[in-house]
Amino acid sequence: MGEVLLEDLTKDFGEVVAVKEVNLTIHDGEFVVLLGPSGCGKTTTLRMIAGLEEITSGRILLDGRVLNDVHPRDRDIAMVFQNYALYPHMSVYKNMAFGLKMRKVDKGEIDRRVKSAAGILGIETLLGRYPGKLSGGQRQRVALGRAIVRDPRVFLFDEPLSNLDAKLRVQTRVELLKLHQHLAATSVYVTHDQVEAMTMGDRIVVMHEGVIQQVGPPMEVYQNPANQFVAGFIGSPAMNFLSATVRAEEGRIFLEGAGFRVPLPAERSGGLEGREGGEVVFGIRPEDMRLDAEGGIDGTVEIIEPVGSDIFLDLSVGGASLTARVESSVRMSQGERVRLRPDPARVHAFDPATGATLI
Amino acid sequence: MRRKTMLRLGGALISLLTVGGVVVMLLPYFWMVSSSIKTGIEVFDLPIKWIPDEIQWVNYPNALSKGAFGVYFYNSFVVAFAVMAGNLVFCTLAGYGLAKFRFRHRELCFRLILSTLMLPLEIVLVPTFLVVRELGLVNTYGGLIAPLAVDAFGVFLMRQSIRDIPDSLIEAARMDGCSEFGIFWRIILPNCKPALGALALLAFRDNWDQFLWPFIVATTDDLKTFPLGLAQMEGIDSAAYHEIMALAVLGMIPAAFIFLFFQRAFVRGITLTGLKE
Amino acid sequence: MGREIGAGRASPSMIRRSASLLRRWVAGGGKRSLHSHLRWAGFFFVLPALIHLVIFKFYPMLQALRLSFFRYDLMSPPVFTGLENYKxxxxxxxxxxxxxxxxxxxxxxxxxxxxxxxxxxxxxxxxxxxxxxxxxxxxxxxxxxxxxxxxxxxxxxxxxxxxxxxxxxxxxxxxxxxxxxxxxxxxxxxxxxxxxxxxxxxxxxxxxxxxxxxxxxxxxxxxxxxxxxxxxxxxxxxxxxxxxxxxxxxxxxxxxxxxxxxxxxxxxxxxxxxxxxxxxxxxxxxxxxxxxxxxxxxxxxxxxxxxxxxxxxxxxxxxx
Structure with a gap:
């Protein structure tokens, strides 16, 4: 078992509120990713679960037991640190065995568990070495191994891939996922990298300024962002935002602004009711537009960025900038005027004052 | 072309300076060793013969017989090792507490400890003696050792060095189930060996060396330390330079040995301290 | 002299009072939890050195200050002489x-x-x-x-x-x-x-x-x-x-x-x-x-x- 419950979890450092009234249920065996920019409170939340940070108010429960005053060692939780935190003076074997030794586990059992974890991670040959002699990827595995041997109810990961180079990061990401499928243990994973979050999480928790913005499966968060912050944070290149006015003509709703006029299908315009004539933020992802001479967006090509599989166009639309993704077969030149048609099902609109999602 | 010559000349000058410096720093010690194997008359012979025709090993036993030097050496070892142990334990504990924990008035504690750098034994000599007397420790090993067992510089050294150990190591150990003292013992100590080496060397030197305090607090012959014994012998027989030098050589050996043993750790320990604030 | 250290017996109430004082000094209004435990642990690591310095540095320093107003030859009891020594x-x-x-x-x-x-x-x-x-x-x-x-x-x-x-x-x-x-x-x-x-x-x-x-x-x-x-x-x-x-x-x-x-x-x-x-x-x-x-x-x-x-x-x- 390993169900983690956060109730009104709050942490303040004197004046600064780092985490504010966080409520979250993490189910047994689930892989939950805490995602947000640096300083959003995700690491503080993780450290509170680990017991390394004092809780200002609220509660943390693991399988119904309140953890607030439980020592980290007694929480049955293991953590993989950002810098791995391997003990430099101990061999890989001793690093992995340390947690069990401290718990007075029988020597034979320690040996069995360390060897089995090393087998899973493919680091049997490194057991006699010292951390200083290992590569970044190898250290990462040892850090994982140290957590695995404990066979904890919950794994915590604090940006474990951030110290690896790009290629290794992708590779390790896949391995981590396989490992999670194999162990099926509850995992809480902190990252600021949305690709990691999207690919790894059963659910993503987007945080900003200490507050949870949205919780949900990756694709849902991507497709139906709860507010403008989430919409802008998830997706790369980021969603385009243009200020627009709501127009109602002949029973149809349009979003209109400098250089664009986008019609909305009737079934999606409900959120804009009563806002006719008012200001909103029009949001559209680069990949949700296509070139179309009849399209509602009128722009001038400023920069062309071919990335191989696609081309990103940086356009000037009525003075604002907008990024669109087009197929790599398209031929385009700088200064050319183009028209784009947004996918009506993927058009977003946000309240300019609160950032709340309207459609 | 001219520039090159200048550079080469400058380099030669610096090399000369370096070597000259070494000579200035070490020559007195060479002279000491050399004099310790000459006769009492040869020591003033001119021109100086660095290695005498006949080496007078006999100076050593002769010098040693002029006082209870076995006892003095023993006492010096006891004091130096005990004070060194006290420093290693207490300064490291305090350094760890100050470097890695948050508690109220921590900075005040640190400042108080540092402020005792201004209270060397030489200044609080009289009242320290009175305290030791009140504790009934005059003419005991305890009295020789206790007032020296903690040194503010040692606390500073260890705090600086322990600050460089990542917090996550401590946190990982805490999650691994280590007790707070266990963390100190199993994680902190093994990871600040260079600073411990530096501290050990300085503590040993300063207390192998300890003169003033034993001079005040140890009045009986069986508690005298080597420096006291040497000064006393010199006071009686101040013209026997060859024998005084022989004793000085003997007095140099333990510290030299400790230095060679710890020198790598020492230089690294001081380096790691880095004096960052 | 000598009455300040080791002499006299501390009463239980005195111990309790100083314990609570110490608690406030170190932990502030902290709750009983791991983190107040950690504050204590930190303080206890520093404590031996602190006690040593109190006994062998600060207390002697205060004694020196006091003694500097007395005439004292180690044998006869000290006599208060005010600023005589400084003069x-x-x-x-x-x-x-x-x-x-x-x-x-x-x-x-x-x-x-x-x-x-x-x-x-x-x-x-x-x-x-x-x-x-x-x-x-x-x-x-x-x-x-x-x-x-x-x-x-x-x-x-x-x-x-x-x-x-x-x-x-x-x-x-x-x-x-x-x-x-x-x-x-x-x-x-x-x-x-x-x-x-x-x-x-x-x-x-x-x-x-x-x-x-x-x-x-x-x-x-x-x-x-x-x-x-x-x-x-x-x-x-x-x-x-x-x-x-x-x-x-x-x-x-x-x-x-x-x-x-x-x-x-x-x-x-x-x-x-x-x-x-x-x-x-x-x-x-x-x-x-x-x-x-x-x-x-x-x-x-x-x-x-x-x-x-x-x-x-x-x-x-x-x-x-």
Whole structure:
């Protein structure tokens, strides 16, 4: 078992509120990713679960037991640190065995568990070495191994891939996922990298300024962002935002602004009711537009960025900038005027004052 | 072309300076060793013969017989090792507490400890003696050792060095189930060996060396330390330079040995301290 | 005297009261949890050192202050005499002489040390063949005992010793360094400098090595010469170390005692009677404990003021 419950979890450092009234249920065996920019409170939340940070108010429960005053060692939780935190003076074997030794586990059992974890991670040959002699990827595995041997109810990961180079990061990401499928243990994973979050999480928790913005499966968060912050944070290149006015003509709703006029299908315009004539933020992802001479967006090509599989166009639309993704077969030149048609099902609109999602 | 010559000349000058410096720093010690194997008359012979025709090993036993030097050496070892142990334990504990924990008035504690750098034994000599007397420790090993067992510089050294150990190591150990003292013992100590080496060397030197305090607090012959014994012998027989030098050589050996043993750790320990604030 | 320490029995209520006071002092209003436990753990790590320093530094310091208002000879009970001891010191020309000898010794030793040690560190920080051996040779004297140094130099300064022998080859006559008023203190100062350079050199070297190479490389690209790099890169970045060496060298110079004692016995004519020697003599040779304590207080106030000035300079230098 390993169900983690956060109730009104709050942490303040004197004046600064780092985490504010966080409520979250993490189910047994689930892989939950805490995602947000640096300083959003995700690491503080993780450290509170680990017991390394004092809780200002609220509660943390693991399988119904309140953890607030439980020592980290007694929480049955293991953590993989950002810098791995391997003990430099101990061999890989001793690093992995340390947690069990401290718990007075029988020597034979320690040996069995360390060897089995090393087998899973493919680091049997490194057991006699010292951390200083290992590569970044190898250290990462040892850090994982140290957590695995404990066979904890919950794994915590604090940006474990951030110290690896790009290629290794992708590779390790896949391995981590396989490992999670194999162990099926509850995992809480902190990252600021949305690709990691999207690919790894059963659910993503987007945080900003200490507050949870949205919780949900990756694709849902991507497709139906709860507010403008989430919409802008998830997706790369980021969603385009243009200020627009709501127009109602002949029973149809349009979003209109400098250089664009986008019609909305009737079934999606409900959120804009009563806002006719008012200001909103029009949001559209680069990949949700296509070139179309009849399209509602009128722009001038400023920069062309071919990335191989696609081309990103940086356009000037009525003075604002907008990024669109087009197929790599398209031929385009700088200064050319183009028209784009947004996918009506993927058009977003946000309240300019609160950032709340309207459609 | 001219520039090159200048550079080469400058380099030669610096090399000369370096070597000259070494000579200035070490020559007195060479002279000491050399004099310790000459006769009492040869020591003033001119021109100086660095290695005498006949080496007078006999100076050593002769010098040693002029006082209870076995006892003095023993006492010096006891004091130096005990004070060194006290420093290693207490300064490291305090350094760890100050470097890695948050508690109220921590900075005040640190400042108080540092402020005792201004209270060397030489200044609080009289009242320290009175305290030791009140504790009934005059003419005991305890009295020789206790007032020296903690040194503010040692606390500073260890705090600086322990600050460089990542917090996550401590946190990982805490999650691994280590007790707070266990963390100190199993994680902190093994990871600040260079600073411990530096501290050990300085503590040993300063207390192998300890003169003033034993001079005040140890009045009986069986508690005298080597420096006291040497000064006393010199006071009686101040013209026997060859024998005084022989004793000085003997007095140099333990510290030299400790230095060679710890020198790598020492230089690294001081380096790691880095004096960052 | 003596009632303050160990005497009398603490009552349970007193213990309880001080325990609660201590709790508030360390943990504030903290709850009972791991984290208040950690605050306690931190405090307990510091506690042994703190207790030691209270017993052997702060308490004696207070005692010295108290004692400086008493006449006390270790035998008969102390008699309160108010400011009498300070007045005696003020009127004692030997004390004035001692004070100035100490000041001269302190600055005479430490100021040259600052420069020589820095020079040594710069020298040893260069790439050169055999650097490890040369460093070892320079640092070796750090391990040498004071008494060994004192004995060797007493011999060195002998009218027929090595110093005079070397000077003679330059045409300087033989000087009895330690028994002439003009030369005794300079002779001791020279030993102090010679002795201090290696240790402070190591500390400077450590500071130099802590300066990232990039700063020098950036300065080279900006066209700075050797001297410009020294004054605009090395010195500012080395400032914390420089201040540290300044404080430490002054504090260690003021403690000097052994050399005057075994080499000159404070003479000739008190020209090498530094304050610690004066304090020792007054207290343990003449058994005027009160007066010795008063002298200690004067020395302490002097040191305290000096340290404050240095800290002020340190802060103005932008270092904390």
């Amino acid at each position: 005696l010191l003020w009127e004692n020309p030997l004390f004035h002489q001692s004070f100035w000898v100490s000041v001269k010794y302190m600055f005479g030793v430490s100021i040259p040390e600052w420069f020589f040690a820095l020079g040594l560190a710069l020298l040893l920080n260069r790439r050169m063949p055999g650097r490890a051996v040369i460093r070892l040779a320079y640092f070796f004297p750090i391990a040498m005992s004071q008494i060994v140094v004192a004995m060797v130099w007493k011999f060195m300064y002998h009218p027929f010793g090595l110093v005079n022998t070397i000077l003679e080859t330059f045409g300087v006559g033989r000087i009895n360094w330690l028994s002439m008023e003009e030369s005794a203190l300079p002779a001791l100062i020279a030993i102090g400098i010679w002795r201090g350079i290696p240790l402070f050199g190591v500390i400077y070297l450590a500071g130099l090595q802590a300066i990232p190479k990039e700063y020098h490389e950036a300065a080279i690209i900006d066209g700075a010469g050797v001297f410009q790099r020294f004054f605009y890169v090395t010195v500012p970045l080395l400032l914390p170390t420089i201040m540290f060496v300044m404080v430490l060298s002054l504090l260690s110079a003021v403690k000097v005692f052994l050399n005057p004692l075994v080499m000159t016995e404070g003479g000739p004519n008190g020209t090498t009677r530094v304050l610690p020697y004066f304090i020792y003599e007054t207290g343990f040779a003449f058994f005027r404990m009160g007066e010795a304590a008063a002298a200690s207080m004067v020395l302490f106030v002097f040191l305290f003021g000096l340290t404050l000035i240095q800290l002020r300079l340190l802060r103005r230098g932008g270092v904390e």
